[in-house]
Every structure is written in structure tokens, then in C-alpha cells.
Amino acid sequence: MSDQEAKPSTEGVGYKKEGEYIKLKVTGQDTSEIHLKVKMTTHLKKLKESYCQRQGVSL
Template sequence: MTAENKQEEYIKLRVVGQDNSEVHFKVKMTTSMGKLKKSYAERQGVGVATLRFLFDGKRINDDETPKQLEMEDNDTIEVYQEQSEVTYFHCTIQ
């Protein structure tokens, strides 16, 4: 394997949060996005289930890879807080 081929196995990605903060990752083209999502969540101190990751407007699945998503060097992943629906019940017991 040449040095050029070895270098092409990796891709740099920007993960941008709702507050426009950026975290940069260098990952293999065959790395599952679940690993990147988990790493980002740990850095932010939140659970990965509380976040939604989008690339080109589509939600990213854990088992997808940059290669499958046709990502290129310096592409951006957007991260949003997951909206949770909470229903409150009020009852009076007499």
C-alpha cells in the first residue's frame, strides 16, 4: 500500500452543534458513524440518544460509514438536541 492510498483511507469531518461550536474528527472511510457520534457525545458530556446527527439534511444511522454516505474531506455534520415529547398529567384524587 502506498503512502497516498493509506492517506486516502482517512477523512476529516467537522461536527457543528446548534451553538455553532465545532469539533473536528479524522476517521477512516470505513468507520461506523456510531463511533463518531458516541465520541462527540462524550466530549459534550451528554448521552448520544439526546442528539440527532444530520448530513446533507438526512439523519445519520450508526451503522453507516463516510464511504456509504459519500462524504468528502472537510464535510460538515450538523448536530441538534433531540426534541422529546413530554406529556404531563394532572389529576386530583378526592
């Protein structure tokens, strides 16, 4: 067996790399927009806290 046959390929399978981001655009009822750039590993609680801080409201 050669080395190429022994190792399973992970290319094209859909694995996410560490440090990839999601870009979000939140549009409020008054048409104000907030843009957020979030890592794939960020907890939702931290995202909500950041949004509330920018809006000036409590969580």
C-alpha cells in the same frame, strides 16, 4: 499475451486504499466546532459515541 495485457489496471478507477480518512467539522447551534478525523472503515456507531463523549451528552 504480455503481462500488461493480462492484468486489469485499477489506476484511476476510484478504488479506496485502506487507511484513508474523512475529516469532519461539526458546528453546533452555539457556533462551537468539533473536528473529527475518521477512517473510511469506521462504523457510524463509534463516530456517534465519540461525538457524544466530546459534547458531554449520552447517546
